Amino acid sequence: MRLIRSILLGMTAMTTLGMASMVSAEKADNKTKDKAAETQTATSASDDVLKPAEATSEGSVTVKGQTIRYQAVSGTLLVHPKGWDETVEDKDKTQPRATMSYTAYFKKDVPSSQRPVVFFYNGGPGSASVWLHMGSFGPKRIVVPDHEHSEGAPYRLVNNDYSLMDVADVVFIDAPATGFGRVAGKDKAKAFFGVDQDAYAFCEFIKSFLGKFNRWNSPKYLFGESYGTPRSAVLSNMLENDNSIDFNGVILLSQILNFTLDSDFPNTNPGADQAFITNLPTYAATAWYHNRLQGQKPADLEKFLREVEYFATTEYAMALQQGSALDPSRKQAIAQKYSQYTGIPVDYVLKADLRLNGGQFTQRLQGGDITTGRLDTRFSGPSLDPLDKEAGYDPQSSALSSAYVSAFNDYSLNQLHFGQGREYKSMVNFPGGWDFKHRSPSGGVVPWVTNMMPDLAAAMTTNPKLKVMVAGGYFDLATPYYQGWYEMHHLPIRKSLEQNLEYHYYKSGHMVYVNEESLKLLHDDVSSFIRRSYQP
Known part of the structure; x- marks a missing residue:
């Protein structure tokens, strides 16, 4: 989740020129009243919290009558910002660094090279992945009213009949300073809280994950929701053209690329x-x-x-x-x-x-x-x-946030066995604001607005096999569905690449999966997209 009352949920200021610079921190703050109790300031962390940690557990999920046994790994990975110098002796830990928390679900008894892996993240900026984790494609799903305020605790987790584990392993990633992750070091905010800095951290996380779990040869997918969609645009180009890592597909849910x-x-x-x-x-x-x-x-x-x-x-x-x-x-x-x-x-x-x-x-x-x-x-x-x-x-x-956050904390402690003595931050605010300055693939900083359409276009151009699925809800006014349609029909790509794009819209809102019928359709569309975009 999610863009809330400001251009993005948790955003307190816009630092780019043009439209972004016109939005004051005060107005953005007024437009995030509904999340004020939930947001927290991103602060420094102790060395103990910044040490990578891990817990494993096992479980099963039933999807369309098929029972899938899995291993779950919850933990944190250490990432460094661009410009970090590994040759410098850093006894006093002054260089900025971060841990990013995650939960990965791996189907048991299947060779990793034959199994697609999908990386999920929400938006904000400043949001953890709790919304996608508890609402969409994980093995458990929180039961909430479709369009009313929830009744309150105790909340109910059920087997997720629409988990994506019937076709792929799934990894839910929390952005730096959110979830169980923390940031530290000199200029930590400058190092991680911005468009390009954030994408670089996710890039470093994914590379570390591929190595740690031996998934370099797996079919790979990005799935971003809300601000996760511009992150995916930048990240797909960064992975492809800066790190020589092709992805098979990108799924953009509730899209905004041009602000x-x-x-x-x-x-x-x-x-x-x-x-x-x-x-x-x-x-x-x-x-x-x-x-x-x-x-x-x-x-x-x-x-x-x-x-x-x-x-x-x-x-x-x-x-x-x-x-x-x-x-x-x-x-x-x-x-x-x-x-x-x-x-x-x-x-x-x-x-x-x-x-x-x-x-x-x-x-x-x-x-x-x-x-x-x-x-x-x-x-x-x-x-x-x-x-x-x-x-x-x-x-x-206001109607749903408590259910998601409460259910995840209980689930993490009692089933994933991770998080004891730690605070899970579903949202963070950025004291100095979010840095919306973005260097486009051409090398320049666009002076009038933040726009990640060129990044996605560059990724598709240099990897003409990259497939992109666009999804949204008709009742989403945070990122209106026609906005996403308009952006993709103005993407600067050659005509032949348009066949790599597909569109799916549902009778739901920003969090399409809140509506169970829409979640069912979304599952079928995403699983079909994955099956059609790689050769097993």
Whole structure:
């Protein structure tokens, strides 16, 4: 998980120029109220905590009637940042370093070279992998309500009928300073808390993992959710072109690669209207779900969304491009059609100059007293302040976070036998902010926005066998599904490589797997993707 009320969950400041620099730390903090109790400051660690640790256990999972026996390994691996000098005697431990925690599940009695391995991670930045671990493809799954607040403890873990272990070994990785991992040393924040620094740490982790567990010759896959998708773009290119490690496939769940398209802050970047366009289909899907559409509700959601997508990219886009030159009568007509598709009153649409950001929409759709979810717009909750212009929290995050975090801690201690005496950090904040400056494959730092599309394009170009699966939820307003579609259809790759891309969308939100039917479909789509992307 996950982008929460800021461009990314746990982000306190944007340090790139352009749109990123326009978002103040104060505004980002206001937009993460729903996670404030859960976030924690990333601090230094003792040498004992930075020593790699490991615990093994065994278990089984049943998927589609097949019982799979596995060995689980939970632990931490030591990683160093770029520029670390192994020749320097470091008695006082001043060089920055980090441990990254993980849990790996290996099917027993199968040669590793014949078994695909998938590396999973969530986003944030600053999020551990607890969400994917407990909700998607591990051997156990937390049972939570599909679109309501959970009842509270005791929470229930069950056999995961949709675990991906029927086709691959799975590894859940926590980002530096999250999970059981810690960072230490001089300038540790500068060394690990940024786009390129983070990707380098994951690259070092994966190389260490491949060596430790003898998986160099296994078919390999990256699976990132939310901020994990731009991480995957940078990481896939870094592995391929800096380390000569090809991956068979990349799965992008709830994607954002170009931050100009962020759903929350397009108002802060006047003249760049594309985010308003890519948001619109999700607004329509949400209005459809909550019965806020004018007239009769369409029976077929997908068919309805194709209609909205066409309007968004034609009439609506042309109107936005005209700016103040737009004829008043034409503006009125666009506002009326916008209202028809989104359930937002015409007068409000006009006052917003046809441009509503995500927070305005979720605060206004169901009236000021009810706030619509952001990570999953099927969720609703009472508004913190009915007079606020934008939503003050995210009902979906508030509804589910405790269940995931509590269940994982109990599971880790009692079944994985790892974590005794340690604190598991599901989220961390970054005191100095996250460094969004990114050096593109061409070697330059793009001055106006963080954009990882060139990285994925470079990885696909230099490895033309690399397959990419894009997945998302129709009710995700953190990373709207049409945003991901738009990015991939503007990826700077040659025509022949477009056949390596595939798209899958579900009637769920940012955490697609929260909806059990969507999880079932996602499992089938990912397992098929893996089977089709390597030769056993």
